[in-house]
Amino acid sequence: MTDIEKQTEERIFESATEIFIEKGMDGARMQDIADHAGINKALLHYYYRSKEHLFEAVFEKMAAVMFSRFSPVFDEKTSLEDKIRFFFREHISFLQKNPRLPAFILNEVNRNPARIKKLIQRYNINEFWNTLESQHHDELIRYNIRREKMAQLMTSIAAISIFPFAARGIMEVLFEKSGQDFNDYLEQRKDFAAEFVIRALKGSGTE
Amino acid sequence: MTDIEKQTEERIFESATEIFIEKGMDGARMQDIADHAGINKALLHYYYRSKEHLFEAVFEKMAAVMFSRFSPVFDEKTSLEDKIRFFFREHISFLQKNPRLPAFILNEVNRNPARIKKLIQRYNINEFWNTLESQHHDELIRYNIRREKMAQLMTSIAAISIFPFAARGIMEVLFEKSGQDFNDYLEQRKDFAAEFVIRALKGSGTE
DNA sequence: ATATGGTTTAACCGAATGGTCAAAAGTAGA
DNA sequence: TCTACTTTTGACCATTCGGTTAAACCATAT
Structure with a gap:
């Protein structure tokens, strides 16, 4: 793979990622992706056979990025x-x-659950539990x-x-109305969430 | 409004609701909605001027149903x-x-936040807090x-x-793999969630 | 019976869309 | 420079989609 080819293919992939995340599979237009990448629409089909193929590449990458964030624990x-x-x-x-990632993943999974199935095959949730245990x-x-209770x-x-x-779309409107700031809320949430869960755990003991 | 008209208009609305929730605004087809309602496609435009109008009617109704479920508290x-x-x-x-309602609302709000703005104007979140307080x-x-901390x-x-x-699409696949049942999980969740939150609250006291 | 007015349909339209193709442009080795 | 190969393009295609229209249908009142 030459440098230029890599450049083009990568530019296509990045443009596709942006457009797909913003508009979703159904709302995205191949022409928009091509324009965004500054290339001819036919080139999209040269590197990725079809819209479906291109979307799948983007989706799998984004899903992997999302899931990988759970493992450092x-x-x-x-x-x-x-x-x-x-x-x-x-x-x-x-x-x-990556504020739009969750909505993108959740929506596309609900729209077409089969897509995530093969990706999830790689993960073993029981092993996950065993490790934690x-x-x-x-x-x-x-x-x-x-x-x-572990699943809960x-x-x-x-x-x-x-x-x-x-729920960002709703929360930002809600916060705007009540004079709060979504970013402040998120910053506070990092600590609030942890202490919230830990308190819930502590109260559940058998002692 | 005659009975038949009401019947037709309602059948259109119900079919549109089903199709829109399943496929989303962009994925839904007017022809599919017409077929589902057992009528001609032109009738959709007779009762609801355009796809946009029809979708808006469905969306506002579903959003109202969703939100109204918070108030009995x-x-x-x-x-x-x-x-x-x-x-x-x-x-x-x-x-x-109504298991598909959350994904539908959240996705469409993110896709077009302006849509929810006028609906939210009706609710006063500060008054909401004052009542609770x-x-x-x-x-x-x-x-x-x-x-x-109230927002948190x-x-x-x-x-x-x-x-x-x-996240139903992901969870069902995940549960299937680990031999759990999503419905059992939901039944357990009604109690687990309540006790979880209450324990978190109890641990946060000043005493 | 017939005129009236709302309801429903079949046929149609223009624009947009995903996709194809042949040719042009670019690249690298002999 | 010629050749073989890949990359990129503009033009094009078939189909689909939302939307329109004129006519048919149908119930009701006169």
Whole structure:
């Protein structure tokens, strides 16, 4: 692959990413992507056979980026509580830089669930749990988190971090009306979310 | 308005609702809506001038339905904790019957934020807070919830309830892989969510 | 019966869309 | 410079889409 080819293909991919995230699969136009990349529309089909192929490339990349942000948690050799603090700080910071990513992923997955299936095959959620359990066995018992509750806890954590971005359109309007600032809210949220979850955990103990 | 006219107009509206929720504004086809309603495509334009008009009618109705589900909380003369329990039970039950509503609303709002603006004008979020404050003054002080934290708390509650439906496409695949059932998860969530939030509140007191 | 006015349809239209193709332009080796 | 190959383009195509129109249909009142 030559340098120029790489340049062109990359420019196409980046333009497609921008347009697809903004307009969605159905709303995006191949002509808009070509214009944005400064090339002829036929070139899109030269590098990516069809709109479907191009979208799939973008979607898989973005989904991988999104999911990869969950894994650093497993590298840390810290307590569960510190992991939670670390996660919210890092994850919300990441989403501040990519605020439209959650809405894009969630919408396209709901529109076509088959798309995410093969991507998810790579991840083993039970192994995910096993890792956490081995790392935090004592804490999980102390917090009375059994396997069924694990899904509840993890989805609640994800929800608290992701939802403000998924509902960004509503929240920004709501905040504007009440004189609050969405960015301030997000900054505060990094700490609030962590302490919120940790308090909920502490109160659930068997002791 | 005659009976037949009402029948037709309603059938159009219901078909449009179904198609728009499933495919979104951009993905929906006027022909599909007409077919679904069992009528000629021109009739759509006879009752609703354009696709935009038809969509707006559907969107505003669905947004109103969604928002109206937050207000019963203010009628209850119970403690804050019981209100939280009541809210999760009712709200998740409602979403179980309308599982695609959150993704539809969130996506279309993000795609075109202007659409929700005029709807939100009707609601006064500061008055909302004032009502809650007058009803639960003592509890809010005990839980150390000041005005800035109110937005954090309310959005966390909304997130915990709504997110599983917004991320339904991912969660169903994830659950299938790990041998869990999404409906069981939702049933458990009604209680889990309430106790989770209440524990988080209790731990935040000034005492 | 017939005129009136709202309702419904089949046929049609222009624009936009994803996609194709043959030729031009560019590149690199002999 | 000639040749073989890849990259890029403009023109074009078939189809789809939202929307229009004129006529048919139908219930009701006179």
